[in-house]
Amino acid sequence: MSMSTSSSSASVFETTGRYTTTLQWVESSSVVLPLPPPKPLLIATPCEAGEFPLLIFLHGYLLYNSFYSQLLQQVASHGFIVVAPQLYQVAGADSTGEIKSAAATTNWLSEGLRDLLPPNVHPNLSKLGLAGHSRGGKTAFALALSKSITTTLKFSALIGIDPVDGMDKGKQTPPPVLTYVPHSFDLNGMAVMVIGSGLGEVRKNPLFPPCAPKGVNHEDFFNECRKPACHFVVKDYGHLDMLDDDTKGIRGKASYCLCKNGKSREPMRRFVGGIVVAFMKAYLDNGDASELMSIRYGHETAPVELQTVEFLE
DSSP states (O other), X not given: OXXXXXXXXXXXXXXXXXXXXXXXXXXXXXSOOSSOOSSXXXXXXXXXXXXXXXXXXXXXXXXXXXXXXXXXXXXXXXTOEEEEEOOXXXXXXXXXXXXXXXXXXXXXXXXXXXXXXXXXXXXEEEEEEEEEETHHHHHHHHHHHOSSSOOSSOOOEXXXXXXXXXXXXXXXOSSOOOOSOTTOOOXXXXXXXXXXXXXXXXXXXXXXXXXXXXXXXXXXXHHTOOSSEEEEEETTOOTTTTSOSOOOHHHHHHTTTSSOOXXXXXHHHHHHHHHHHHHHIIIIISOXXXXXXXXXXXXXXXXXXXXXXXXXX
């Protein structure tokens, strides 16, 4: 459990907002619940009584949801419930199963989530956001755009955190999301934010391809968005720099070796958490866009340098 001492006027970039948070791991097969979740979950939630908007967060390729614990707690401490399913342990190129699992988790929320929340903490199911990192970003876009895989709840906001649609243009992983037709994403007016990493398209070394290659990365996703949409690209930080400071195990150690990284993860992670909070406050929570606009125009100092800030309005 993380303790919060900041006031209600704390910056969105503060890692501890006005709420105390708790982090809960839920194994779908090892808990006795009226309706177990379809996938194992990591849930970050405020502890204080109230009704809070929800965010579903989808992890990146071959990563664990636990690698995002610090990021999810930062978001939750500012007044959001974050549900992060572990979509798979091992996966191939095709992400169709992940899209279906994300939809199943979404459909489970209305009947199953309340049993896993602290007393007097209530989810506002009419204020639901969908976010994903890397391949999870692709999966989030695919689910939001899908006409064949539907959900019982409606998403109001979509966030791609350095989304990646394959190895290169023409080498998209199935099902492809990008069409390379500008403003082609038909999301029925859903607000979209795309976050990019300046070093994501840079090779770590000659042996490995870049983790977010040009032609299938954040830039291409944003080019296909319709208004309202925004795009923030962080200079001098890499594709995995929003993960926890200490990611353990073989996959955790590999996360330091495969992608070009910044000097440390903490600034990028704080920025991603803060911009997600500001965006959700504007389009998901109370309609207050003041913090998002303050970041847009540089009135609020971000913990990183931004190389791109774009809005479609």
